[in-house]
Amino acid sequence: MSVSRLGAVRGFSKASLDALLAHAGEGSILAAARYNALARYEELPVRSAVRGGRGWKYDLAKLDLSEIAPFAPGPDAEIDLESLSPAARRAGVTIERFSRARESHRLAFDRAFGMALDSRDDKFASLALAFQNHGTFIDVPAGVVVEEPIVVGYEARETALFPYTLVALGAGARATVTERLASTSGDAFVCGLSELVLAERAHLTYVVEQRLSSAARSIVTRRALLAANAELDVALAELGAKHTVSRLRALEDAPGARTGVVAVFFSDGDQHVDIETETIHAAGNTSSETIVRSAGTGHGQGRYLGNIKILPNAHGANASLRDDALLLSAGAHIDSIPALEIAANDVKAFHGATVGAISDEELFYAESRGIERAQAERMIALGFFEPAVSRFPGESVRDAIRATLEDKIAPRAVELV
Amino acid sequence: MSERGLRISNLQAGVEGNAILKGIDLEVLPGSVHALMGPNGSGKSTLAFSMAGHPSYHVTAGSVTLDGEELIGLAPDKRAKSGLFLSFQYPAAIPGVSVANFIRTARQAVRPDDLTPAKFRALIFEKLDTLDMDAAFLSRYVNDGFSGGEKKRLEMLQLAMLAPKYAVLDETDSGLDVDALKAVGKSVNALRESESGKEIGFLIITHYPRILQHIAADHVHIMMDGRIVKSGGPELANVIERDGYDKIREEVAASVG
Helix, strand or coil, X not given: CCHHHHHHCCCCCHXXXXXXXXXXXXXXXXXXXXXXXHHHHXXXXXXXXXXXXXXXXXXXXXXXXXXXXXXXXXCCCEECCCCCCHHHXXXXXXXXXXXXXXXXXXXXXXXXXXXXXXXXXCHHHHHHXXXXXEEEEEEECCCCECCCCEEEEEEECCCEECEEEEEEECCCCEEEEEEEEEXXXXXXXXXXXXXXXXXXXXXXXXXXXXXXXXXXXXXXXXXXXXXXXXXXXXXXXXXXXXXXXXXXXXXXXXXXXXXXXXXXXEECCCCEEEEEEEEEECCCCCEEEEEEEEEECCCCEEEEEEEEEECCCCCCCEEEEEEEEEECCCCCEXXXXXXXXXXXXXXXXXXXXXXXXXXXXXXXXXXXXXCCHHHHHHHHHHHHHXXXXXXXXXXXXXXXXXXXXXXXXXXXXXXXX | CCCCCEEEEEEEEEECCXXXXXXXXXXXXXXXXXXXXXXXXXXXXXXXXXXXXXXXXXEEEEEEEECCEECCCCCHHHHXXXXXXXXXXXXXXXXXXXHHHHHHHHHHHHCCCCCCHHHXXXXXXXXXXXXXXXXXXXXXXXXXXXXXXXXXXXXXXXXXXXXCCXXXXXXXXXXXXXXXXXXXXXXXXXXXXXXXXXXXXXXXXXXXXXXXXXXXXXXXXXXXXXXXXXXXXXXHHHHHHHHCCHHHHHHXXXXXX
């Protein structure tokens, strides 16, 4: 099929999937998974927004995708392979483009692919699987420790980007993976999926830096499956795009698993950020800690749903959820919705949440030391994020996030020439 | 007549329509220490907050001048830049902002560009030492999880680092154990003995005479019901120590009647 014909395909249907597969030339197993996913996408309703009525700018149910070109015959996603040391390569660590991974690393790929997904998955996770067009497979064999972070960068252009990041860690393996979503200007549509599969005693640190351009739209689903005594630390920085939907679920499926989630988002201007995290304690002595810090300014809107599910057999589970939001303008709005479902008795579960503005007492204290009001607000607002930002791994990552947050708190004045 | 001094003239102020200060007159000259004592509800903190420009307190009459410059009507940060420092009775916590960052920002605001980073570090470590404070304080978040004694020490550290012209210490001794009280005293005395600090005028607002065992006051004033009812030398503090406020109250009532 010629390049120009490809560009003419629009919308998400069997016909466009046929066209994509003819171009991509994947093996039949993956294709079957895609067609099944497309069927689920077509059947499933949009999971209705919880109390989304009151003037939410963006309603997923009304999303019109018919004009979006599902793929372009452009280059694959950028994957930073330089960060993999010769020692890591020798130890058998794999970083491979999705489209080739199944050919070159079939066993490892098949062991991991689809493990963290399940039939509860919603419409957009299914769409992402069906139309996956830029993917990365990362496999760290048992016992291998990768010191330097593995960075995967996806860049959205004019068409839709369907990034799929599949990470598998063998027993006792350790690694840090950073997923970056960026876009050059334009109306980018990103619908992604990340699957994180951790064998027993594996430890994965997974950092997401989303800095899509201000006209972009991003719907990304991330799923993790933890085996016994596995540990997952997720750090989410959802900072760009006009409409962000970010869904994370970690299933602690065996005893001793631990999940730590930290998330920051800042809705400014006309942004709408919708984040949901869920940890499911499905076995004994599992633990989770979730910390979310968010802010709104301008007419930004945000919603955070924090779910903790402790199933009946999760004896000795220990879960905490902490969600704090700061409103910096009269027009900003953030909803904070915790949901704790606890079905076992001998567990510890803690939840705390605040939504508020900068306190007058803090402001006056800073001003009484000579710090003028605007600077005091910036300092206090940036400080507000610090308990979450300090949990991101790596000083350069933290500094970059602080710089983005600082820009949002005090946008640089536009110079009139 | 010299313009130097922190001059409070006929200050009247209140909160939410309640008049609390009914005409305060007080003058603190450079290098002197004034103690302002009074029972609870006399308006001591109202005076401190009105001087510093707290938004909840409204000045209805009178003035406060600092070396000739009128403070009433100025934003709080401008008052600090003019040379006023207020040590809070209940300092606010600012989570996420480190002590080092906060003090650096404040110093830069009141004395722009006067210290290189190296000189700033040297100075703050010297002051930490005087206050028996560990360097670990610098990376803790301002007043976040601090004990009462730690909060007061941080107020003293800021006083030392911001080197104001006039310092108002609002019930800095309330709820303090002996060690913390000694640290406050040591800090103020060290500042008064230093080259840069000997000209600072102090207004120490307190309920109990204890602090005056550690800091020598030149003048003592007694405040009741929004007015200064008696002024004298340091021996006045001993009267309070011995007899409490009731005796003074009777005296005042008798003289009015």
